[in-house]
Amino acid sequence: MFADGAMVLGAAVLCGSASVVLGVLGVRLIDRRISGGGRAGMSASLDAPIQPMVFLFRDGTLVDATAPARALLDRIGPPDDDWGRLMRWIGPRIPVAREQMQQLARLGRLDLRGGEGQGAATLRLLAEDMGEGVARITLCDPQAEHAGIVVDSMSLQAMEEELGLLRTALDQTPMLIWRQDAQDRITWANAAYLRRAENRHHGALGWPLPRLLESPRPVPGAGTATRRAALEEHGQVSWYDVHSHRTGDQTMMFALPADAAVRAERSMRDFLQTLTKTFADLPIGLAIFDQRRNLQLFNPALIDLTRLPAGFLTARPTLFDFLDQLRELRMVPEPKDYRSWRQHMANLESAAATGHHVETWSLPSGQTYRVTGRPHPDGAVAFLFENITKEMTLTRKFRADLLLGTTVLDGLEDALLVFDSHGQIILHNEAYRAIWGEGEETLCATISAWEARIGAGPALAALRDALGRAFEDRPLSGAMAGPGDRLLGWTLTPLSGDRAMLRFRAVAGQPVPGRAELFEAVGDY
Known part of the structure; x- marks a missing residue:
């Protein structure tokens, strides 16, 4: 009987031990399954590809697009023409895209790449003809096609705010701003440029963008150049000062409105022409020298009185070259020596620049000239040459x-x-x-x-x-x-x-x- 009790006790112990072992094995098995499933799920989540940027067009009208594709369209312009906006964005990165897309129905499939060396990220465009006027366009970066990039949300927000500010500033400026590549193709333009181009061409724009203004001629050894150019639109001419700044193989163009400056210069020219016509009838010779003492204005009477060649005067000689030429023609008083004459002419110039100055020149030919020097604003000097030979003769008589x-x-x-x-x-x-x-x-x-x-x-x-x-x-x-x-x-x-x-x-x-x-x-x- 004692033996039967021992056997029962041993069986109970054996069953308990087996239960413990089985429980431990079960827990470990469940843990493995849970751990294995989690790792597999995490691996699948990390290895999953980023959502592609896909557009679906039917006869140039957007039918459907993925979320990144719609976000891109929202960033690149107003919602007027989805196909035109997309082509304007793709054009600077893949210049041949517009041309090739016109042959998509014949080719059935296009695989284009671009962006290298143009200051933009590389871009791959995959276009497929789905039939019945439907085209599927996929955009991706071939260098980061299967990579995910983690960006700090605050940094991303700061960059987006700065980008929005810069875009708003460039779109609201009255200047026309655009960028050209090495082949002089326009790769980017601000809103002011696009508006003028649309008004000029009466409708939506294609790629490449039309050129509105002539670019300045590059200066050898310099990265900048400037020129004035005119833009005619509906019979009205607008003037711009175009500045170019070259960076690498790209050139930024800035066209500043110059209508006010052109009007001021035209008014100045008209005023000078009026003065010239008025002075042309005066018997008194007039010579106006600027602050650098270069001849800027003279009348025909000066040629008659001094016998100076018109070509010499139109070349804008300096004051001392002008006086030297008069001395060569014996149209100044005969000096004792050149040094004293030069000093006398220097005194004449300084006296005329500081106040009203009058001299009487008795020429070797017997004529008598009255030379009057008057200061003008900004350091300019005007000289009046008057033949007073008759007056002096009458006075003597x-x-x-x-x-x-x-x-x-x-x-x-x-x-x-x-x-x-x-x-x-x-x-x-x-x-x-x-x-x-x-x-x-x-x-x-x-x-x-x-x-x-x-x-x-x-x-x-x-x-x-x-x-x-x-x-x-x-x-x-x-x-x-x-x-x-x-x-x-x-x-x-x-x-x-x-x-x-x-x-x-x-x-x-x-x-x-x-x-x-x-x-x-x-x-x-």
Whole structure:
């Protein structure tokens, strides 16, 4: 009986041990299955390909697209023409894409690659003709076709915000901005350029984009160039200053509106033409030199006066070249030596630049020029050349006539005194000075001098009264005792121009001193 109990106990222990072993094995088996399934699921999740970028078009109209494809369309432009937007985005990366896509129905399948060396990521385009006008287009990056890239969400958001800001700024700027490749094909353009191109070509644009403005000619050894170009649209011309900046095999173009500058320059040219036409009729030669002392403006009279060749003047010579050429033509005063002449010309230039300056040039040819220098704004200087030969000739003749008249009056024996209606003494001759001494400036002072010489008396009072009536139509006359008790007859005669002449003459029997005595009296005085 004891043996039966032991056997029962052993069987119970054996069954318990077996249960424990089986439980452990079950747990491990379940753990393996769970672990194996998780690893396989994780591996499948990591190795799963990224969702492709696929477009489905029917006769150029988008029928369906994957999520990345729709996101791309949303980023590259407004939703007006899906096919046109996609081709404009693909064109810079695969330039032959548009041409090849037109042959898709004949070829059935296209596999195109591009993007290398153009500053953009590599791109693969797979196009398949599905029949009945349906085309399936797949875009991918062949270098990252089976790779997934993890990007920090905050960094991605910052980049997208910056990209949006830059895109908005470029699309809102009034400048026309575009990019050209080495073959001068336009690979990118901002919204302002696209709008002008659409208005010019009356509709949607294709690829490649049309050229609106001529590019500046490249400068050897420089990465930048500038030129002014015109854009005509519906009969209206717009002007732009086009700047180019080359980077690698790409060139960025910036066209700044220049209508205001062109209008200002045109107004300046019209103003200069008006001045030129006005100055063309002037007999005075005009030469305007800028702040660098280069000739900027002259009139035909300058050529006539200076005999300088028109070709020399149109070449815009400097001021000193201009004066040197005048010296060669003997159109300046003959200097003692070149150094003094050069210094004189330098003084002329500095005096004209600081204020109004006038010189008279007596030329070897006998002509006389008046040269006037005037400063202008911004440091410019204007010179006026005027031929005053006739004026100087008339002045010399007038002076000679005056000298002759004075000599004739001084040769008369009668003493003459001429005054005007205001009592100002105009002239008196040598005979008058011999009798009365040097004349006074006014008639009142003259009468006082007479009274001091001969004293007051009825005769002098009568002369004073006659002088008050000197401008009557009839002459007045009388006699009085002059200096040295000489009897003098006087005659008061009105002249033209509110003037009157008083003449003293010695009365017969009381002659005035002879010529020798007169000169002696003047010398003694």
